Amino acid sequence: MFTIGPYQFTNKLVLAPMAGVTDRPFRQLCRSLGAGMTVSEMISSKADLRHTRKSQLRMDHQGEPGPIIVQIAGAEAKTMADAAQYNVDQGAQIIDINMGCPAKKVCKLDAGSALLKDPGLVEQILTSVVNAVSVPVTLKTRTGWSIENKNILKIAEIAQNSGIQALSIHGRTRQDMYNGNAEYDTITEVCKIIDMPVLANGDIDSVQKAKLVMDKTGCSAIMIGRAAQKKPWIFQQIDHYFKTGKIAEEPTLQQKQNWLTSHLLNLYDFYGEVHGVKIARKHINWQLNDAPEYHLVKPEIMAVKQAEIQLKRINNYFERQIESSFAKAS
Numbered sequence: 001m002f003t004i005g006p007y008q009f010t011n012k013l014v015l016a017p018m019a020g021v022t023d024r025p026f027r028q029l030c031r032s033l034g035a036g037m038t039v040s041e042m043i044s045s046k047a048d049l050r051h052t053r054k055s056q057l058r059m060d061h062q063g064e065p066g067p068i069i070v071q072i073a074g075a076e077a078k079t080m081a082d083a084a085q086y087n088v089d090q091g092a093q094i095i096d097i098n099m100g101c102p103a104k105k106v107c108k109l110d111a112g113s114a115l116l117k118d119p120g121l122v123e124q125i126l127t128s129v130v131n132a133v134s135v136p137v138t139l140k141t142r143t144g145w146s147i148e149n150k151n152i153l154k155i156a157e158i159a160q161n162s163g164i165q166a167l168s169i170h171g172r173t174r175q176d177m178y179n180g181n182a183e184y185d186t187i188t189e190v191c192k193i194i195d196m197p198v199l200a201n202g203d204i205d206s207v208q209k210a211k212l213v214m215d216k217t218g219c220s221a222i223m224i225g226r227a228a229q230k231k232p233w234i235f236q237q238i239d240h241y242f243k244t245g246k247i248a249e250e251p252t253l254q255q256k257q258n259w260l261t262s263h264l265l266n267l268y269d270f271y272g273e274v275h276g277v278k279i280a281r282k283h284i285n286w287q288l289n290d291a292p293e294y295h296l297v298k299p300e301i302m303a304v305k306q307a308e309i310q311l312k313r314i315n316n317y318f319e320r321q322i323e324s325s326f327a328k329a330s
Helices: 024-032 053-058 077-089 112-117 119-132 152-162 185-193 207-217 226-230 234-244 253-271 273-288 294-303 307-329
Strands: 013-015 069-073 094-099 137-142 167-170 198-201 221-224
Touching: 013 024, 013 234, 024 253, 069 077, 077 094, 077 119, 094 112, 094 119, 112 119, 112 137, 119 137, 119 152, 137 152, 152 167, 152 185, 167 185, 185 198, 185 207, 198 207, 207 221, 207 234, 221 234, 226 234, 226 273, 253 273, 253 307, 273 294, 273 307, 294 307
Parallel strands: 013 221, 069 094, 094 137, 137 167, 167 198, 198 221
Antiparallel strands: none
């Protein structure tokens, strides 16, 4: 377990905030499958965007267990401070600041990981946000802007001196995007020099990798992003290993079917049928693209526009696979 401010989490497993992915239904799915902590999708600090449908959905935490953690993004200290206070007023219990997003549309606004080019501005933003709210403030970042400018040690010290209460680090620079392999040596160095929880992020996609990163870095927790899109039960598997020292069996087809169909129903309810069906497609593909014979039914599943039919075709696919597995076993 680890703590941020007054909040103690049930384990050391965190779902990484991902724009377009970690909406309320996905956070709820991952929490039900072992994630001890989840963070909202990135929310713009701009006041004129707060009441758009996208922002309202991203700010929806109804029915979620606390603490409610909201991630904000922006490039101006006052705007970020105002956004933090606004989200606290809406129920946020922890504010997370995004200085890690590598997307061009974010960086061209000098937000996200682009801020790492200007440590002075980083300090202004962190100090302003911390002073604006009474709840814990955390920071999500990368090892630097570029390979030549890997300045996370300086950023970490600024964060600690500014009152940041936890630091999540993706083991790549902005220049790396998601290419190559994440490295953990830099995260290890950060863990040695600062006195706050450090969450290690990047390429953690198995029980073995989770243990390696925990042991190597000495981090307080691990943060999992893309691997959770393909197998959200990874949290359950890692949690089982950390508690027992044993590798859990792969979930059964029936379990995977139940989890996916329950998630689809939650998406339909959250977004409405039209948008829910569209958003469900990417989750279906993430979980099933590598599954046996999925390529044979993928075109018809992707073409469906009605929730009932989409759900029926997914269930039909699983039932055929379950029958096939029984036939092979007998």
